[in-house]
Structure formats: structure tokens, C-alpha cells
Amino acid sequence: MKHILVTGGAGFIGSHLVDSLLKDDFNVVVLDDLSSGKMENLPDDERLHFIQGDIADHGLIDEVFSQFTFTHIFHLAAIASVHESVTNTYRCHQVNCEASLYLLEKARKCTALKRMVYASSAAVYGDDPSLPKSEDSPTRPISPYGIDKYTAEQYMLTYNRLYGVPAVALRYFNVYGPRQNGGSMDGGVASIFLNKFLSSKRPVVTVYGDGQQTRDFVYIKDVIGATRFVMGHETAAGNVYNVATGRETSILNVIQGLEACTEQKAQILFSEKRTGDIERSFADISRLRALGFTPRYSLLESLGEYVASAGEIDHPQAR
Ligand SMILES: NC(=O)c1ccc[n+]([C@@H]2O[C@H](COP(=O)([O-])OP(=O)(O)OC[C@H]3O[C@@H](n4cnc5c(N)ncnc54)[C@H](O)[C@@H]3O)[C@@H](O)[C@H]2O)c1
Known part of the structure; x- marks a missing residue:
């Protein structure tokens, strides 16, 4: 049986993504340590397999990949806190960056894999003053969080070029919504x-x-819409996209x-x-629009x- 892996699937964005995947009848594996995510964000559904654990635990990741065959990986698990990345920089680096590289190593050997989507962030632009932020704008992250997001995102694109891992990075701007x-x-x-x-x-x-x-500010439904859109788009792999409204x-x-x-x-x-x-911060979303997705x-x-x-x-x- 084929599965979709959602790391950080018990969190705010991840749990909405899981809802959307279950609605389309996919079998989903959620890996989450529940450090900020909650079980109550997830439905009780037989197509959902929940694993509580640390994304930075290589032994656990090896086990998960030997147990399941993944067609898609959505990598959202992160310590999504700029503040914590300043106070607990090394641990955040292990979770937000190093674990992503290990996941890519697993993805590289995953022959059934059709798409890997990485949750990057507008934090990669940091204090570069140019506006709007396009994917080609300079990246000047000003926090360990922004540095880790940028590095992991670039690993995704590099593994696409080097090994053909079908990875896409999405730079989410200021997401808001229920949960x-x-x-x-x-x-x-x-x-x-x-x-x-x-x-x-x-x-x-x-x-x-x-x-x-x-x-x-981009609403969760548009974020899930964009994330699902790149999941199936032929030419999205190897690219990075702003996910925002352009406003x-x-x-x-x-x-x-x-x-x-x-x-x-x-x-x-x-x-x-x-x-x-x-x-000031707002995005140029013409690249995502050109791919075919417009926020609503x-x-x-x-x-x-x-x-x-x-x-x-x-x-x-x-x-
Ligand atoms: N919310 C936003 O505005 C926004 C903007 C840009 C990027 N992002 C990115 O989107 C992703 C999801 O963010 P969110 O807002 O849903 O945050 P969130 O904190 O609700 O979700 C993150 C999830 O990852 C889990 N997690 C944390 N450390 C883990 C670990 N070591 N092992 C396993 N699971 C772990 C948490 O328990 C949580 O469920 C993150 O990668 C974040 O950096 C979010």
C-alpha cells in the first residue's frame, strides 16, 4: 500500500493538509513529536497512521521508511519559532535543517516518490529592503530560523538537480487561520x-x-490550495515558489x-x-500564478x- 508522509502533520498547517489529503482518499502517515502540534488537530480516521517521534531521530526515520512506501512527502515539521531559534539555536538547527537533509537522503532512495514539498518561509528574505519579494530577490535571513529554512530549501533544490529528487520548496508568508x-x-x-x-x-x-x-497575510485555505497544487504539477519540481497573496x-x-x-x-x-x-513585507506571486495557482x-x-x-x-x- 502506498502512503503520503506529512511531517509536522499535527501542527497548524500540517493538520489542514492532512484533512485535505484524507478527503481525497489518500493513506497518510503523520510523523510529529507533538512539541507544538496537538492530537486533537487530527481526525480519527483509519487511513491515517500517526507516529509520535522526533524528525531528528535518524533511527526512527530509517524505521519509518522501511515500514512504508511513500509516493509523496510533505515536510512541515519544524520548530517554527524565530524566538526559539535564537535561544536554542543548535537544537533548532538539528530539527529545522539537519533533519531535512537526512529526509532528503531517504527520499533519494525512494523509487516510488513522485513529489516532495518543503515548507520554507518568507523569513529567508530577512531584512533585504527590496519589494515586493520575488523568488529572485536577495536572501538575507536575520535569524537562525531563517538561515535553517533557507539552507534546507536549497538542499531540496540541490537534491533535485543532483539526484532528481522531485522536490519543491514553498516560501509561506504570514499564514493565519483556525488551529x-x-x-x-x-x-x-x-x-x-x-x-x-x-x-x-x-x-x-x-x-x-x-x-x-x-x-x-495568506489564509490557510489558500496555503493548502497552493501546497496541493504543486503536489501534482509536472514542472514544479526543482523550483521555489512564494505562497502569499501579493497584497x-x-x-x-x-x-x-x-x-x-x-x-x-x-x-x-x-x-x-x-x-x-x-x-514592510509582501510577495510577488507571479511565479506561482504562472504555474496556474491564484489565491482566492x-x-x-x-x-x-x-x-x-x-x-x-x-x-x-x-x-
Ligand atoms: N505559520 C506560518 O505563518 C508559517 C510561515 C512560513 C513557514 N512556515 C513553516 O510551515 C511549517 C508548519 O508551520 P506551522 O505554522 O503549522 O507550525 P506548527 O508549530 O503548528 O507545526 C509544526 C509541527 O512540527 C512538529 N514538530 C516540531 N518539532 C518536531 C520534531 N523534532 N519532530 C517531529 N515533529 C516536530 C510540531 O509538533 C508541530 O506539529 C513549518 O515548517 C514552518 O516553519 C509556517
């Missing part, structure tokens, strides 16, 4: 704010700097969007700008759906 950890300092800002809106009728949100800093949205715009969706007014506390925070969700529409899915606010615009 994102809005309680942690590394959770997406939209999810952190949403939690504030859910927990109080008069939400108090902290904004670092003047709130005019921008990001390219520049300020932090204040996100708050306004949440205010509109929830019909609540936030109290904004402006705090000192954080060191290392970049001022606008911020207001998706925030509305997200708020409604959180369930605790009666959301008039989502009906």
Missing part, C-alpha cells in the same frame, strides 16, 4: 489578535511600533478587519518597536470565516 497557536509569542499576529477579540467584548491589543508595518496589509488593517467582522472596537496599546522586526481569499472574507469558525462570536458577515 493556529494564537497564545504563543510566535503565533501569527492575526491569530493572537483574534484570541483577544474572542476573550473580551472590549479587546485590548498590543501593537509594537506604529502599526503601519506590513505583511502579506500588502498593515497590522492596523488586520485590527480594522477584525473589528468589522466582530462588530467590536479594540483598544490599541502601542508599544516599543521590537528589534529585528522588518518594516481576501483578508476581510477570510477573517470573517476564521472568526466564524472560532465559534464564540456570532458573526453576521460570515453567514
Whole structure:
């Protein structure tokens, strides 16, 4: 029997991907150590095989690859925390980079493999000021997390060139949606704010700097759409793609969007700008569009759906 491997499949993005694969009747193996992922993110489904373990454990990876034959690998397991990559750099390197290289070594010998998709990040662009960020923009990562994502991503492309591993790297921008950890300092800002809106009728949100800093916020459904799209696309292998909307949205715009969706007014506390925070970021998504995928969700529409899915606010615009 053939399987699809989703590393980090119990996490925010990974679990939505697993849902989408199960919906299309694939047999899925999830490898996750549950360090930030949760079992409750995964459905109870006989086509899903869950393995709790560390992606950096070579013995376990050897075992998994001897037990299953994979046609596709989605490699999302990571310590997805810039902060932790600064405080625990070596362990993050083992998980975020070295484990990816070992996985590529296994993938290289996997004759049934049709596609390997790697979750890279907009963090690879770092503080390069050019905008919008195209895949050809300079890469100047400013955190160990960004360095590891860039290195692992480049290994994917190099293993494609050297050994024909059908690998694709996706640079996800600021993903948001249900199941994102809005309680942690590394959770997406939209999810952190949403939690504030859910927990109080008069939400108090902290904004670092003047709130005019921008990001390219992309809804989880578009991220899964793009990830599934490259899974089956003939010519995607060996390439890197930005996964974003191509729209520049300020932090204040996100708050306004949440205010509109929830019909609540936030109290904004402006705090000192954080060191290392970049001022502006948005993507050029023409490469992904040229491949045939266009994101569908606008911020207001998706925030509305997200708020409604959180369930605790009666959301008039989502009906
Ligand atoms: N969320 C975003 O905005 C965003 C943006 C760019 C890139 N990414 C990348 O997308 C991927 C998924 O991110 P996410 O937002 O879903 O984060 P997440 O923390 O929800 O998911 C990561 C998953 O990996 C698992 N994991 C961590 N260390 C592991 C280890 N040593 N062994 C096995 N499993 C391990 C966690 O338990 C978790 O389930 C990550 O690679 C992340 O770097 C996310």
C-alpha cells in the first residue's frame, strides 16, 4: 500500500493538509513529536497512521521508511519559532535543517516518490529592503530560523538537480487561520489578535511600533490550495515558489478587519518597536500564478470565516 508522509502533520498547517489529503482518499502517515502540534488537530480516521517521534531521530526515520512506501512527502515539521531559534539555536538547527537533509537522503532512495514539498518561509528574505519579494530577490535571513529554512530549501533544490529528487520548496508568508497557536509569542499576529477579540467584548491589543508595518497575510485555505497544487504539477519540481497573496496589509488593517467582522472596537496599546522586526513585507506571486495557482481569499472574507469558525462570536458577515 502506498502512503503520503506529512511531517509536522499535527501542527497548524500540517493538520489542514492532512484533512485535505484524507478527503481525497489518500493513506497518510503523520510523523510529529507533538512539541507544538496537538492530537486533537487530527481526525480519527483509519487511513491515517500517526507516529509520535522526533524528525531528528535518524533511527526512527530509517524505521519509518522501511515500514512504508511513500509516493509523496510533505515536510512541515519544524520548530517554527524565530524566538526559539535564537535561544536554542543548535537544537533548532538539528530539527529545522539537519533533519531535512537526512529526509532528503531517504527520499533519494525512494523509487516510488513522485513529489516532495518543503515548507520554507518568507523569513529567508530577512531584512533585504527590496519589494515586493520575488523568488529572485536577495536572501538575507536575520535569524537562525531563517538561515535553517533557507539552507534546507536549497538542499531540496540541490537534491533535485543532483539526484532528481522531485522536490519543491514553498516560501509561506504570514499564514493565519483556525488551529493556529494564537497564545504563543510566535503565533501569527492575526491569530493572537483574534484570541483577544474572542476573550473580551472590549479587546485590548498590543501593537509594537506604529502599526503601519506590513505583511502579506495568506489564509490557510489558500496555503493548502497552493501546497496541493504543486503536489501534482509536472514542472514544479526543482523550483521555489512564494505562497502569499501579493497584497500588502498593515497590522492596523488586520485590527480594522477584525473589528468589522466582530462588530467590536479594540483598544490599541502601542508599544516599543521590537528589534529585528522588518518594516514592510509582501510577495510577488507571479511565479506561482504562472504555474496556474491564484489565491482566492481576501483578508476581510477570510477573517470573517476564521472568526466564524472560532465559534464564540456570532458573526453576521460570515453567514
Ligand atoms: N505559520 C506560518 O505563518 C508559517 C510561515 C512560513 C513557514 N512556515 C513553516 O510551515 C511549517 C508548519 O508551520 P506551522 O505554522 O503549522 O507550525 P506548527 O508549530 O503548528 O507545526 C509544526 C509541527 O512540527 C512538529 N514538530 C516540531 N518539532 C518536531 C520534531 N523534532 N519532530 C517531529 N515533529 C516536530 C510540531 O509538533 C508541530 O506539529 C513549518 O515548517 C514552518 O516553519 C509556517
